[in-house]
Amino acid sequence: MSPFLAEFLQLILNGVMAGTILAVPAIGLTAMFAVLRFPNFALASHATAGAFAGYVANVTFGLPLIPSLFFAFLVAGALGIASDEIVLKPFRAMGAITTAIGSIALTIAIENLVRFFFANELRGYDLPIARDWIFGGVRVGPQQMQNLAVSVVVMALVFAFLTFTRMGKAMRAVADNPALADIKGINADTVARIVSFGGMGLAGLGGMLIGLDTSIDPLTGFRSMMSIFAAAVVGGLGSIPGAVVGALVIGIGEELCLLVLSPSYRSAVGFLAILLVLVLRPRGILGQRAY
Amino acid sequence: MENYLIAMCVTAGVYALMALGMNIIWGMAGLINLGLVGFFAVGAYTSALLTVRLGFPIVVGVIAGGITAALVGVVVSLVTARLRGDYLAIVTLGFAETIRVFATNEIWLTNGSDGISGIPGPFRGDLTPVQFNSLYLAIMVAVVTIAFVLVERLSYSPFGRVLRAIRDDEQVAAVAGKQVLLYKVQAFALGSVALGVAGALYAHYTSYIAPDIFVPLLTLYIKLALLAGGVGNSKGAVLGAVVVVFFLESTRFIVPLIPYISPVQGAALRELIVSVSLLVILRFRARGLLPEARSHLVVPAALPAPARVTA
Numbered sequence: 001m002s003p004f005l006a007e008f009l010q011l012i013l014n015g016v017m018a019g020t021i022l023a024v025p026a027i028g029l030t031a032m033f034a035v036l037r038f039p040n041f042a043l044a045s046h047a048t049a050g051a052f053a054g055y056v057a058n059v060t061f062g063l064p065l066i067p068s069l070f071f072a073f074l075v076a077g078a079l080g081i082a083s084d085e086i087v088l089k090p091f092r093a094m095g096a097i098t099t100a101i102g103s104i105a106l107t108i109a110i111e112n113l114v115r116f117f118f119a120n121e122l123r124g125y126d127l128p129i130a131r132d133w134i135f136g137g138v139r140v141g142p143q144q145m146q147n148l149a150v151s152v153v154v155m156a157l158v159f160a161f162l163t164f165t166r167m168g169k170a171m172r173a174v175a176d177n178p179a180l181a182d183i184k185g186i187n188a189d190t191v192a193r194i195v196s197f198g199g200m201g202l203a204g205l206g207g208m209l210i211g212l213d214t215s216i217d218p219l220t221g222f223r224s225m226m227s228i229f230a231a232a233v234v235g236g237l238g239s240i241p242g243a244v245v246g247a248l249v250i251g252i253g254e255e256l257c258l259l260v261l262s263p264s265y266r267s268a269v270g271f272l273a274i275l276l277v278l279v280l281r282p283r284g285i286l287g288q289r290a291y
Numbered sequence: 292m293e294n295y296l297i298a299m300c301v302t303a304g305v306y307a308l309m310a311l312g313m314n315i316i317w318g319m320a321g322l323i324n325l326g327l328v329g330f331f332a333v334g335a336y337t338s339a340l341l342t343v344r345l346g347f348p349i350v351v352g353v354i355a356g357g358i359t360a361a362l363v364g365v366v367v368s369l370v371t372a373r374l375r376g377d378y379l380a381i382v383t384l385g386f387a388e389t390i391r392v393f394a395t396n397e398i399w400l401t402n403g404s405d406g407i408s409g410i411p412g413p414f415r416g417d418l419t420p421v422q423f424n425s426l427y428l429a430i431m432v433a434v435v436t437i438a439f440v441l442v443e444r445l446s447y448s449p450f451g452r453v454l455r456a457i458r459d460d461e462q463v464a465a466v467a468g469k470q471v472l473l474y475k476v477q478a479f480a481l482g483s484v485a486l487g488v489a490g491a492l493y494a495h496y497t498s499y500i501a502p503d504i505f506v507p508l509l510t511l512y513i514k515l516a517l518l519a520g521g522v523g524n525s526k527g528a529v530l531g532a533v534v535v536v537f538f539l540e541s542t543r544f545i546v547p548l549i550p551y552i553s554p555v556q557g558a559a560l561r562e563l564i565v566s567v568s569l570l571v572i573l574r575f576r577a578r579g580l581l582p583e584a585r586s587h588l589v590v591p592a593a594l595p596a597p598a599r600v601t602a
Contacts, residue, residue: 039377090574097323100380102573109566115559229381268392271385
């Protein structure tokens with residue numbers, strides 16, 4: 001294989017991997033938007049909180065990776081319910097923008113809470129070191145494959161939850177038409193709690209998955225926020241299949257841009273993608289709210 | 292100590308100028324801009340680069356800073372004109388972050404994360420620090436006063452009335468034959484001038500700027516100032532800015548009183564206090580200390596409209 005083709009394939013592969021991981025928090029974001037109807041910037045700090053919860057489970061208590069990821073999901077989800085009940089719920093009556101501003105303040109508050117206890121230093125997870133596999137010039141890490149598998153399983157679970165369970169259907173009903181769902185006796189408060197738990201849980205899980213590749217610090221979530229929002233907006237805010245497609249587009253797009261831009265422009269790529277989609281097709285790729 | 296107090300007042304002036312700018316964009320026209328720190332950064336970098344690299348006088352730098360920020364404002368508002376508020380929130384926040392990423396990476400232009408130092412200040416070399424701070428405070432007071440009068444005039448001019456009409460109901464304003472897009476772009480540009488000039492004045496005051504200064508927290512400070520003072524109200528904006536700066540500085544004294552915490556923990560605690568207070572104000576005092584004047588000559592008090600018609 002020619003070196004250029006190999007590099008190109010490597011970037012596409014990295015993009016798919018990054019995109020699949022990105023899809024996890026993006027699904028959380030888009031689901032919360034569909035039900036609660038405001039852009040929840042507190043996602044960033046919940047991703048960070050999840051990453052640190054996973055760190056405590058993995059490094060402090062020595063748990064293996066999968067239970068640690070589960071712990072990250074639970075802690076971020078519980079924090080998500082608390083955030084929504086105590087802080088964001090009263091704002092929702094005042095409109096989407098006030099709530100969005102509130103969620104920025106909330107994200108800074110939680111981020112600093114994490115900083116207070118863990119300081120600014122970079123921390124790495126306790127992972128077995130493994131040699132990369134090489135297929136015809138393309139390099140794949142076993143850890144990346146595991147992250148990919150975890151993300152795919154999580155996505156499958158989310159889709160199964162929304163398609164087959166009563167609560168999942170109720171959630172889709174509220175997203176589709178809150179008034180009608182209310183008439184049918186669906187309790188909007190319960191749905192809001194479940195979506196806050198699930199959405200922020202996915203954010204926390206995503207934060208840990210993002211951190212597994214490199215390291216974590218209190219800004220982990222914030223640095224990924226633009227990519228996550230880009231994934232959700234590009235796919236169509238409120239559409240869960242859209243979030244997956246959007247995440248793959250952003251993941252691959254960010255990697256391909258490495259051909260011409262320096263890696264630190266990663267988040268700017270997300271921003272450009274948002275602008276492009278909003279100018280050309282404001283509803284996003286799968287704007288017809290499929291779920 | 293007096294030097295510190297003067298420096299605090301200068302910072303309050305910078306915040307007041309930003310709050311006045313935001314009052315046009317957000318308070319009057321009702322346009323969402325969560326990326327105001329991006330416009331502030333554009334003004335600061337423009338003026339710093341023109342004076343440090345090309346040797347232009349400070350006044351030229353400050354004016355250019357305002358103009359550049361306005362041009363960026365026109366572009367941002369045109370691109371985002373059709374977007375709903377929630378999307379606008381995402382895009383403007385992303386804009387400010389992108390400016391910061393750009394400033395961090397284009398090292399040939401902005402010196403990257405090391406920042407630009409040695410930005411000239413008026414007569415900095417000839418004056419003692421106290422004298423320099425006092426002079427700068429005088430300049431700040433003059434600029435804020437001018438901006439205040441202009442915004443106040445604007446607010447009660449036909450132009451300001453149209454902006455408020457667009458804020459309250461865009462469709463009605465359009466039906467009344469107002470070019471809504473044109474007004475929105477103008478409001479964004481005018482507000483951005485204030486933000487850019489504030490950035491430039493900040494740069495010349497501190498003599499040093501770096502991407503780390505232009506974080507979203509600064510956007511929140513100005514929101515806090517507007518909320519504390521009252522949205523859509525120039526007096527409230529200035530008052531709010533002063534309150535916010537004194538509040539921010541007071542946390543600097545409270546935090547060291549807490550025993551057994553490291554400097555990092557102290558800094559984290561400060562930001563925590565600030566963000567939690569914003570949440571509390573947003574929640575319980577959404578209209579601010581001074582709500583928008585409803586009894587002004589041209590902004591009539593809550594309308595017993597039919598009575599007016601018969602009178």
